[in-house]
Structure formats: C-alpha cells, structure tokens
Amino acid sequence: MNLNYSDEQNMLREQVLKFCETNYDFIDREKILETEAGYSQDNWKQFAELGWLAVPFKEENGGFNFGPIELTVLFEEFGKALVVEPYLSSVVMSGTILENSNHSNKSSIIEKIIAGEHQISVAYAEPNIGYNFFDCLTSLSTGGDKLLLNGTKSLVLNGGNADQFIVLANQDGSSVLILVDFDVDGLSVQSFKTIDGQTCAELSFENVSIDSESILASGDEAEAIFNKMINVSILCISAEAVGAMNASYMKTVQYTKEREQFSQPISNFQVLQHRMVDMFIETELTKSLLIKATLQLDSNDPEAGNTISALKVQVGKAGRLVGQHAVQLHGGMGVSNEMSIGHYLKRFTAIDSMFGNTQHHINKYQAK
C-alpha cells in the first residue's frame, strides 16, 4: 500500500491548476457559458495540445495509458474551477466504451478524440426508466433486411456538440451499444442548457438504419462495458466534487474572515466556525473514499463497485452539506448568480442526480 501521488501525478495536477488559474476564473467561465456550444473550443484545443485528452487511453490507441488516479487528479482540479468542457462525456464515457469494445475502427476514432477533433456522447438515460438504464425502451429491431433503431434518449451530456453517439439500446431483451453518426436520417437532436451551466441533449430515433458493424458490444459484454463506464464516470464526477468542496470551504473561510457584521469578522462566531469545520471534515472524508475507490478501480479489485456506491453516497451528502453551508455563510451573496459560490451548489446538485442519486446508491450498497 502506498498513498503518495507520484511525481508525474503531482506535475499533472500543477499543470491543470496553473491552466485554470490563468484561463478559468469566474469571469472567463461566465463568458464560456454564454457561447452557443456551452464550452470553449479554444480550451478544448489546448486540452488536446497539453495531452490531457490522451490521459486514459491505452498506448496502442495513442494514449498515455494512465489510469483512474490521473483522471481523479484532472477532475479534482476541474472541480475547483468548475470547468465545463466536455471531458467526462467525450473522453471518459465514450472513451471507456470504445476502448473496451471490439470495434474494428476504434483506434482511428480514439486518435481523433485525442487530437480534439472528434466528440462522442453516450446516450444511456431515458424519460421513464430512472436509473435502471438497462430497462431501456429504445430498441434495435430487424425491419426487412435492415436493423432499425427507434426510441428516445434523454440527458445526453454535450449531445448538441457530438459528432457521434454511443447508444444503449435493447435488442430482443438484451442490451446493445451502438455507434451512430449525429447526422443520420431519422435522428433529431435537441440541446438544452443544464442547471449547472453545461449542456445535454434529447435524441429521438425514428427508424434509424444501423449496420451491424456499428454494434460495439452486445449482451453481457455490453452490460459489463457499460457498468465499467458508469464506475469510472462516478469516480470522475466524485473527484470533481472533492475539488469543488475544497474550493467551497476555502472560499467560505476567506469570505467569513473578510465579511464584517456586528463590528467583527463573522469568522469570529463559533457557530459559523463549527459549520466550516464540518465542511472541512466532510471534504476530507470524501477525499478518503475517493482515494480508496480510485485505487480499487486501478487494481481491478472486485470490491470496487461497492466502494463506488459508498463514494457516490458520501459525495451526495457531503456535496449537499458543503454547498448549502457555503451559500448560507455567504448570506445574500451566496444566492447571487454573480458569485461563484452558488454555482458550486448547482454542480453538487447535478452531480448527485447523475448515475444514481444518494438514496439509489445507499440501496445498492445495502444490497451488496
């Protein structure tokens, strides 16, 4: 057992931190949010140039062959700055599925992802199935000599910007993962802003013709790959949450030391001090579970899935506590859209809702 980050990992953290300090203050971010795409293509290009988009991919596919640890380093720093670039959807989610699939063309697709020239979003959620993603109604059926895809996918992260989609569908009662171009006949895409300043899309498939080479995986294999993707994704947004918690309590400490009421800085009030201590404690505890889950995923520990659920629960609870306390201690400024502090709360709320919320993962953990 070794709990120290390597020099390489520390350097990566430094690099991301510096990038965010330079290019990602609150005003920069506000401007990005106002763009049509909802993220900065310039930033994305820089991510590619800095090699960040290659982080999780295998060397054979042109990647750096890094693992969960490096991803959490990236995402912790993203979380501090509330980075909205679609790293989760376009690199982690689609990348995990692609790499684990047997698609003949996957290396060349991954190369384009790494180069920042191509984005793929995974379409897994649907309007009526909650967190039971495999119960999906979107179906791949045989129509004459063709395969036809029909159904609705919702909450597709960054879907409005995607060049391709990986769609989770149902084929005769078993799961399939299908690669679909954004501009095929019968597919319509509607993009929405999300509550935390990102974007997601709703996809509607009407008799979209699928050729069998586009099927990335099916049956148990598809579900195994999909679950792997969910686990890594939870890990990444949890790391992001840890970064956001860190920033939230540090900013709150700073604010309370500066804000004066009753002729003294409000950091003098014991009740507020203990509130900040609670924020600090929850952040540290979350970080601990994050490291545990990261290392278990890294070593393919069969317990990893349970720890991921534990982590998601802790992230849900701690994010809520830290986010709410941060807003409360900022008073009116906390609920103003022009301060960053409320945006952390929004991100915590979004993160809790994704891939199974707190109660969902309590139940999953309990049933382990």
Next chain:
Amino acid sequence: MNLNYSDEQNMLREQVLKFCETNYDFIDREKILETEAGYSQDNWKQFAELGWLAVPFKEENGGFNFGPIELTVLFEEFGKALVVEPYLSSVVMSGTILENSNHSNKSSIIEKIIAGEHQISVAYAEPNIGYNFFDCLTSLSTGGDKLLLNGTKSLVLNGGNADQFIVLANQDGSSVLILVDFDVDGLSVQSFKTIDGQTCAELSFENVSIDSESILASGDEAEAIFNKMINVSILCISAEAVGAMNASYMKTVQYTKEREQFSQPISNFQVLQHRMVDMFIETELTKSLLIKATLQLDSNDPEAGNTISALKVQVGKAGRLVGQHAVQLHGGMGVSNEMSIGHYLKRFTAIDSMFGNTQHHINKYQAK
C-alpha cells in the same frame, strides 16, 4: 377551538408541581428506587388521598370523569420530577381496559384502584413478537371443560407489585383480554428493575385455569379496547416526555450559566447556546403535537390515531436530541449517575422503546 387550560386544570398542575417540589427531589427519588417495590407506597397513598388516582375514571365508577387533558397535566409534572410511581400501569392502562370492558365487577375493582388499595398491570408484550402485540403466542385454549392459559408475557410494567393482571392472549386466532389474579396456580412472576429505575416483570403461564367471567373482552372488541389503551398510554408517556424535556433544558440552561470554563460561564459559547435553542424548539414542538393529540383524543376525532403516531415519532426524536444534548452540555457530570440529568436520558430511551419506537410509528404514520 380553545387552547387554554381551565382553572381546574391549572390548579391540578399546581398541586402536582407542589407535591413534587416537596416530596420528589432527586435524593427522595434515589431512596425510592432502592426500595424492594421500586416505588413509594406512602406516595401512592397520597396520590389516592389527593384524588389523583380517580382522575380518568367515570363518575359512575367513583372517578372524576376527567379526560386526556387532565392526564397530560399530571404526566407532564410527573415527567419533570421523574416520578416512578406506577400510575401508567395501574391507573391508565388497566383502568382504560376495565372501564371499556363489560366485566360485571368492574366498578368495585375500580373503586379499589382509586382508593390506592389495588394494582393491576396489563401484560401485552412477548419475547418474540416485537410491537405486533396481537400476534401473541400466549393462548387461551379449551382443556376438557376448562379454559387454560399458556405462554409468556414480558415487560409487564410494575408486574412485581400487581394484585391482578390483564392478559392479552389469543383464542383460536382471535384476541382476548383476561383478568388473572397474581397468585393463581401455574403463574410465576419474575420482577426486574428497568433501565430508568422502574420495574417490569416477566409472567409465565402454565395451564392456568381461567373461568369465562374473567374474560373482559374478545375479538374485535378486545382489539378496539386494547388500541384505545395504547393510544392513551402513548399520550401519557409523551406528556411525561414533554415534562422531562422541559426540565432537561431548564437544568441545562442553569448549569451552563454556572459552569465556568476558559474564565467564563459556558453559556457564553454560541455553539452551546444554539444547542440549547434546539432543545427549547424541540420541546415546544413536542408540546404542540401533544396538545393536538390530546384534544383529538378528547373529542374522539378519527384522526387521533395518526396524530398519536406523529406524536410518538416527535417524542422519540426530540427526547433523544434533548436528552443527549443535556448530557453533552453537562460534560462529565452528565454521565454521572448522581446527577439527575442522565436519568432523563434514560427515561427518554425507555419511553421511545415503549408501544412502538420512532421507526415503528414513522411506518405506521406513512401507511395511514
């Protein structure tokens, strides 16, 4: 709607308060706990003389025809002084069942109860049925031309001092309430101290012969009477809890104003102040639900049962919070058996466990 206590009710409260101030300080109580019976026969005699034992009974049975309001007045004051005399078991529980039964002799039995000469305990709990009292295994069966009672009843309040028992049993799949003398053949009684300084007994019935006149009620009628008894009992111990909460926070306020640490009374510390505010708020909220439930029971409102469950939940949560905070704010003194404060915590714990704990009543309320 009228939320004022009548003059008569206020006088009753004054009377109980004065009695407890005079006869029931912590030292007096400690001495009572050390006695074999676990309560003071002298006090009981005084309760009778002051007419308190007549409070809930109908005039036709020699009672004062008072209702739930007067009972809660009594119990609130009992709660403040942690009174251990068996009013709940010997007057409220057995009295409610007797009065609602058709037993030919009930008036004369009640007269003896009112005179303080006779005690009856209700035996409802069993070792393996939890809070589902009607699922009891104790059974009344026909053996030849006799009715025979067999089984075990546990947690019979004040059972070691009872002259008679009212036993909830099962007869061919339906409930019966049976009056049994303490000294019948085949009944053995084992008495225990309880965690909060009272006593309870375990009864074992081995082919105890029952004559049919001893059956107070059976079938739906028995269950209706029993449920009524449970509701009134919950009301009484809730009132007791409100009194105990009141005393706990008042004593804590007093203590923190006297106890000095870091060269100042610890009541100066904002965190402790807010803790006491929480105690105060929970006490007041519990009192509100207590009044609501009392008035609903008093007016035979069909909603009363739900409010009783709500009240029991609130008493469970608030009692825990108030009891634990009181101990915490007393520091080491809080966990010392020689201070009253820890004894309130014990009583809150006992009260929560009786007649369905917090979670039991949340579920009952939810299923309403």
Next chain:
Amino acid sequence: MDIGFSEQDLQFQEEIRAGLNGAEYPAHVKEKQEKGTALTKQDLIDFHKFLYSKGWMGYNWPEEYGGTGWSPVQIYLFLNELAAAQCPTILPFGLNMVGPVIYTFGTQEQKDRFLPDILEFNTWWCQGYSEPGSGSDLASLKTKAVLEGDHYIVNGSKTWTTLAQNADWIFCLVRTETTQKKQEGISFLLIDMNSPGIEVKPIITIDGDHEVNSVFFTDVKVPADQLIGEEGKGWTYAKFLLAHERFGIAGVPVVKVQIDKLKKLTADYNDADLNKKIAELEIDLEALEFTELRTLAAIAEGGHPGAESSILKIRGTEIQQRLTELYVEAAGQYILPYEGPEGFDSNRTPSGPEYASPSVAQYLNYRKTSIYGGSNEIQKNIIAKAILGV
C-alpha cells in the same frame, strides 16, 4: 381546551371556499395557477384587488383600520383555503410589514394616507432594510437621510429588495444621526419609488430568476411627513416589524398543499424511501402548524409575538427547504435541463417529469429562506437571549 371548529367557523370556511370558486375570482389568474404558469405583476394586482373586493385583504388587521378582526381560527382557515385553492401568496410588504408599523406608530394623517391604499392594493410596497454592508447586522446600515427644511435628502443603497421592480413605495431604515450606539440614530422613512434619484438594478439569483434588486438613492428628496414616529426610533419599529414578519413566514398551508402534490406526483413509483421521508416531513409540519396555532391563540389573548415567532421562522424555512430537496430527490436526474425563469419553449421541452425543472429552481431559490428576514442563525441568537435571559 377543545380542538373543534364551531358552527360559525365551518360556515366561515364555506364562505371563503365559495368565494375563491366564485365568479368574481379573476379567471386569467386561476387559469395560470392551474397550469403552473408564472404570474405577471398585473395578475398579482388583480388577485389582491379581488381579496379586497371580498373584504378579506386586512385578514390580520384590527377592524379599526379596515381589517377583518378575524379570530386566530378564522385566519388559520382563511390561509388554508387560499393555499388549497393554489392561490398566489399574499404579498407581505404592505399588509404584514409596513401596514402594522403605520397603524401602530404612524400619525393619523399617515394612517389615512397609506392604509386604505395598502388594503385596496393601490400601492405595491417593498422593503428597504438590507444594505451591501449590513445583512444580519441591520444596525450597521449606512444609508443617510439629512433633514433640509421640510425634506430629508437620502443617499445610499439598499439590496436584496424583493420585487422592487414592481414597487410604488419603499419603506426604509435610514441613518438620521451618527451616534455611538449603532441602534440609535436610525429612522423609519416611507419613500415614493418614483422620486427622482432612485435607481433599481436587478440581481439574478442562482435559480436564474429576477426577484431581488439593488436600489440606489442619490439625493432623493423625501417629505419630512413621511417619517414614521420619531427620528432615531427606527430600530424599535424595525424590531416590531421583524417579529410580525416572521409570523406567517412558516408558510404551513402552502407546504401542506405541496406535500400532497408531491405524493400525487410520485404515487406511481411507490418509492418507500421517499414516502418515509415525506411522512417525517409531514410530522414535523403537523408540529409546526399547531405551534403556529398556539402562537396565534396567545396573540389573540393579548400576547406579543416574541421568541416564539423565531421558532416559526426557523422551523418553517427548514421544512420548506427540506420539501424542495424531496422534490429534487424524486425528480432524480431529470432535474438536469435548465428551464429558466420563462419556462421551456413549448416546442422544445425535455421529456421526463414536468415538475423536475421547477423543482430544482425552487430548491436553489429557497436557499434564501434561511438567510432572509434575519438569518436562522440570528433567530437562534434571539431565542438564546430569551431563554438564557442574558
């Protein structure tokens, strides 16, 4: 003690219910209520004018000043019926805030001038208390009013001013004198929002809505007869107002209706975890509701809302916030798409439950409730003083 409603009370309830379902009720408001569409300024005015037309506007005012003189039970029933009919919330600024201050501390002339317009809702009021530098610590306010002849000249700014964009009048705490003790030297001034030198700038909150504002005063001339009571006594009136404001802030009737709504919305899922959380919230709400009734009863007996009203504020806002959390929990991942204050374009609505997007907006918006009206921490300080007697 008894809990029953009298025959008259039940008849009263029937009257209110009939009135709210009657033909006089503004149809365009009802239509929007039922659809859950946002109400305009004019809609709100129409609603309040309807209340006035029924003689209900002064529901908590003494008869002497045009109020109904209703009993606590009647007030309780009235507010419950409004909530059950999903009516808009009665705006508190005139009726519950400045109104009682004027009829308690104002001159006869001020009463005659302002009270009828409040009841008739001819004037929309807003509250000028908080300033950028003074939130919880109101006494540190810096907005200055200097008497020059028969006018005050007001300079400074107020913030978090709810619906100032709609307001005709603002009641302000201003500093008329600088003294050692911060609470002294504060005065209570009524200012016409149309006065030259007033500028209103929107503040967008984290739910994306425009509800609050900054209000800037530059050499605003205010006739001296718009001062309430005495100069320097503003702090007394402010405290009086805050205690009144806390009252009703618990929002019990509305929460009750919203809990029922949540139960209906999620009935199909039959989610045991959620149902139990709802049950626990309902229990807390029952306790709060009866606490409010006890407080109302005490006031009717001549009591004054004190530390008890702080309980209502604290617990009421906690319950409101928890309820918004349960809505968000129920909606799950479908909270993600952002609707914005205008609602989704009807041609571009995401699938998933319709209540999802409003739920998360409400959740974010309601974080304000533990901050405004004296933060919950300040309320606890107030109770601490009262129970500790220090």
Next chain:
Amino acid sequence: MDIGFSEQDLQFQEEIRAGLNGAEYPAHVKEKQEKGTALTKQDLIDFHKFLYSKGWMGYNWPEEYGGTGWSPVQIYLFLNELAAAQCPTILPFGLNMVGPVIYTFGTQEQKDRFLPDILEFNTWWCQGYSEPGSGSDLASLKTKAVLEGDHYIVNGSKTWTTLAQNADWIFCLVRTETTQKKQEGISFLLIDMNSPGIEVKPIITIDGDHEVNSVFFTDVKVPADQLIGEEGKGWTYAKFLLAHERFGIAGVPVVKVQIDKLKKLTADYNDADLNKKIAELEIDLEALEFTELRTLAAIAEGGHPGAESSILKIRGTEIQQRLTELYVEAAGQYILPYEGPEGFDSNRTPSGPEYASPSVAQYLNYRKTSIYGGSNEIQKNIIAKAILGV
C-alpha cells in the same frame, strides 16, 4: 499510489491471526470473550502480557524503545485482527499516552525505569488530567505540587479517572506555579498510586458501571525525579499526548466487527429501515477508516498528527454513538430490563434478545465518548483554529 497489500504484509497478517488463535493465548480470556462476559483486572493483565510475550505490545512504538517499528499498514492489519478476534481493547494509558511522552520528553533514567514495565504491563497506568473545575478547560487546573527538597508535595483532586481503581501509577498535570497565563506553570508528574495520601473514590455512570473515579491527593510526597521534562512545560507535553490519544480513539476495527455482529443478530428480521441505516453507517465508517490510513501514512512519512487527529476523534465517536443507537433501535422494547454491571443472574434472565440489555448499557456508556479526551466541541475549536488560521 496503490492499495494492495504486499506479500510480506499478508504473511504478517497470517502470523498475527495464528498467534491470536494459538495455544499461548490465555484460554480463560478467550472463553469470556466468546461468551461476552465482563473481564476482570487479572484477565486484562493476562491479555496484555500475552501481547508482550508475542513481542506485539509496542505495536506503535519506535524500535529504539522496544517497540515493533511496524509500518502503518502493519499497525492497521494488527488492530483489525485483534478486533476480528474480539480481543479486549489495548489499554491506552501506558502505551498510547504516557509512554510516548516519556520516550519523547523523559530522561534516560526515566525511560529505563518506566518504559519496560509499560511494555511488559507490569504497571497499570491511569490519567490525571480532568479536575472537578476543569474539564474541557484543562489549563484551569488547580491541583498543586510544591517542591520541598527533592520531593513535590501534591494536593488537590482529579476526576473521571478511568480505571484508577486498578492502577499502579498515575500521570498528572499539576500546577507548580501560579502565573498570569493559565497554560504556564503546569507540570507533568508521574505518581505512584500506592503513595500515602491518595484516595480513590468510585463514580458510578448512568449505565450503572464503575469505570471512572475521583482521585484525591492529600500531602502526597512525589520524588522530584518523577517530573517529566521541565517544570512549567507540562502543557506542551499534554498537548502532544492529546494529539496522540485522539489517534486510535476512532475505534474503527472494533466498530467494524460490531456492525457485522449487529447484521447477524438482526438478519432474521430483515428490517429494511434498520438495514439502510446500517449501510449508511458502514459507508461513513469506510470513509473514516481510509482517513485514518491516510493519517497513518502521513505520520509514517514524518508528519505529526494535528488537526487530522481531531477528525478521527469527532467522527469516530459519532459513529460509535450512532452504532449504539442502532443496537438500541434493533432491540426495541426489550432494552427495558436492567442488567447491571454484573449481568443478569443466570437463573433470572428476561426473555427477548440477549443483546438488548448490553446494548442500552453501551448506548448510555458511550455518551462519554463525545465528552472525554477533549470534548468534540473542543476538537472542532482546534480544527477551526487550524483551518481558519486564527
């Protein structure tokens, strides 16, 4: 970073496990552990002497002083194996409290004199910190030590002294000088409990047990060479000790075992509500356990336990207390009969689950955990200072 245990670590774990199951383990102790019977003083001594015989006693001491010099991972594995075997908790007073103070601040003579007996468990230590007037505010202590020739004369009293009734020695904070600043003038003194003038009086706690005591000192003569370090520097040593004490106070391995036990005890009921509460507790415990590992790793890298050890104390005791609440909840009404410290008379045992009575005793007893070792409020003050930098 990696989470795996090395081959050596796993072999180490095997050795510990084998040792605890081996023939040398005192059979009478094991028998009582399995039955859940209370252990006597001699049982505890036998257990600690067994640990010494295996060379495990100084599990967290440097090799230089007879410790094992184990890595954090080894310590972690060792403590987990002890808990899994339901061993008694290692008494902290000698090993985790006064021992590190002596080897860090003591003279060579003191090290030679006291450390071997601590490791061999020839001496049972107790802690003389709290006084009736000074609980959380240790610096306000009043017990006085006056140097007369080569002896100190000690007068005063200590309270909440755990297991003083069994102790051979006590380490005390005493006031050797009265100064302006309360933290100054405090010294750290080792006192033989057999010294004339010491009286121990039991304090019965709310669970009915005798675990803590008052200790009174009347003209107790203490050789001056039993002073640790310098006169007046006691506060420094005390803070050092408190930071060490907090460590391990989290009690993670024991809680883990007790959660598994609760699950087994309640498996038949399959109570969904209880199971979910247990799951939430397990999650919190996992987070705490890994936090402790992180702290251990940091210390192994040369760090010093600071504010982090306060997290372990706060959250550890919170979890312990919540666990006792879950046991009580599971036992329901069957907690009522009072067992007392001796257990029920075997001929007179109430029916209902056997764990019921010990559960409520544990619940009541564990209220102490958020009070002792510096109350949780004090721990939060410590962290507040650290993170606020004030």
